[in-house]
Amino acid sequence: MAPASSPRSWGAVLGARIAAPDWVTVEWSQEVSSPVLLDGEGLLVSDDWSWIARSLATASGSKVYPAARREEIDALEQVIDAELIGALEEVVFSTDQAVRDAVSRLLFARLGLLDLQLADRRYLLGDELTSADLPLFGVLLGWDLRYRAHLGWGAASLVDYPNLWTWARRLAAEVLSTEDRVVAGLEASPDGSLAEPWGPALPVEGIDDIRVAWREPVE
Template sequence: MPQGNRPFSCEGSVAARILPDGRISDFGFFVSAPPSAQVFASDIPEDKSLALEYSPLDPRAWSVLLASRILHVRQLEIQAAPLREPHSAGVEAGLLPDVRIRDDSGRLVSDDWRHLSRAIEQRFGDDDRHPVLYPERLKREIDELDRIIDNDLIDGLFSIIYATSQPGDDSLGQHDRDFLHGAQTHAVLRRVFYARLGWLDDVLSRRRYLLGDDLTDADLHLFGVLLTLDIGYRSAFPAPDAAIVDYPNLWEYAKRIYAIEGLVNNDERIAIGLLPDEHGLYAEPWGPVAFTETVESIAAAWRSTNPQITGNS
């Protein structure tokens, strides 16, 4: 918030800048680093043990993580990976590890996070035994929603975080520099981000999930954003900005998925800060949880959601 005539600084919590490799385009948007190995279902071996490397702090990781759990892919060992050291000196927050699958020889199968969940479904899904996350009749709609979520929400979220540290002109004072070179871009990117959330909240006012009564791959992509925003990345947003708890349909939807038994494990809840560790302490990997005017504690609101639902509910 502006203090008198002093312009708003968009500088957020340093710890909130837990980011992947990527770059900023000429238009100011974050662009994820291209995958080293794109993925097709036929590229995923069915006769080898596989390992999924990911961070629970990463909104990109949750689609393939949830797909593998919903489909009970026994060949896939799930391995949480630590943050990597940043490339630049003086940057305090670490880099997110790549979301990638390796085979039992250590060979990279794919790090194509945008498409891994669909490839997992196509390779290991069985219509007779498992829920279908990427059905033929909905492929076009799922592809369209995945592109929107990946570009406008996931990469859009990372764009906002990058904009909090826009360097600017050294001849200006710090607050002027933040305002002129960071806050304007920051505000525009936040409007795009919140416009998409508002649109999805309206979609969910008429449906249980994005495309009807059953989970699809698009829901898995969206859930990662909702889970990591409120108690994580939002600490880099101005305090008056909305949280997921401010969108009634998105909030009920997020809690519904979060409550499905077996989709989010206790180690991940501890890493994110939703359960205490063995010492009774709650992790704050993104820094202190952001304030919101609508609930006393965002983290407590998430913690109150208990995993009691089973199956594809």
Template structure:
């Protein structure tokens, strides 16, 4: 697959830009819809346990966030989970891990079927995570930044006892950090990997490592990015860090340093990995097979590296 199939690029500069999210309805406690109905006139769907299906790839860092948050909050019984095959082709994400090659709840072979049912004219890239309404088969949202926030704020009635408060009451610092980390780290590795000019690649590379240097310093005197408490921004950074040495360092040419060469970031990432909900949701095999087998322009021979050794993440 070409970089353009994951977003778009500027022919003039070679800079890669991520495709926007098409489906941005939200599941809200204040929806005027009744259980079993569709969205209200403001695009809000009702919170209703057992109704929605979260479709993810364990390879995808954007989807991985929602898997971690769902588990930390104890929403496994409220929102079901579908996992697609990590190796996608031109037809998009496929339910190839299910014995029948079909999602047992939605009854579809490809996530694109739900996208097209929701919008028959849709011709963009099909992305995960996506939340699908099991009653209608329609995509509620593929707005990955909002999905995890809403799991924290709109589904509180169904959180497990003593679930972590991932969003502090004062969100100013959280929102600033999430924005910086998204632009310069989470999306920054892709801007390196999918750049089509030397200038665009080097600019993205410099921004990425400048931000990692700042984060390395920030973590010198605190266990989490906001201090002593785990928050949403830690989850967002973790899903990039856990893929860094296995994929981004070599495959995306983000090779000034390995994660293991940042003492504070490496200790932080390993600490998160060993917490419930983090390491148990990481699948290095699926991560490596997705990146190395689907990016034909970057890895035309489709060789999947054997390392690094995942035991380094363990105590």
């Protein structure tokens, strides 16, 4: 079970689903505040998002968490969790403006570095998708749909990072199911309504509809 509003959810859910599609079913739910792995009887196994994805990948022998690159993947996941996801939480919940300003600078600096990293490669660590890509994708999926609203006037859009924007849309086409796109608010549900797990989407300069832009083909 996982709430669509948490970027950590997307890392856990997509990692588990890719690694062990025959073992895992996913329920998107706001009844939990963070992703949780339950056993067949509904008992809690873990609420550690990275453990969920890594453990299932290890048990299934999935290529998203190869033994030869686990230290590198773990280190990158820690950076994403601290400097992007953790930074967003600080900006949203801290009452100290100086802390908010400092953390925002760190967050945007990390986005810039990741954008450069993706200039000449398909995924964060090269030509193969790894579990490190998935929590970053969770951050970027909600960036313009809501997170940017908490970062102050003039905060950069995902579109301002061309390599990240291209990478995120390509990954969305590769890993999101139809249900995922509806849950994230990228596509309408059967009744025509759009989910807003992060609240109303902000306007993005130069783009008529950011939801539609997410679904446009990437070369």
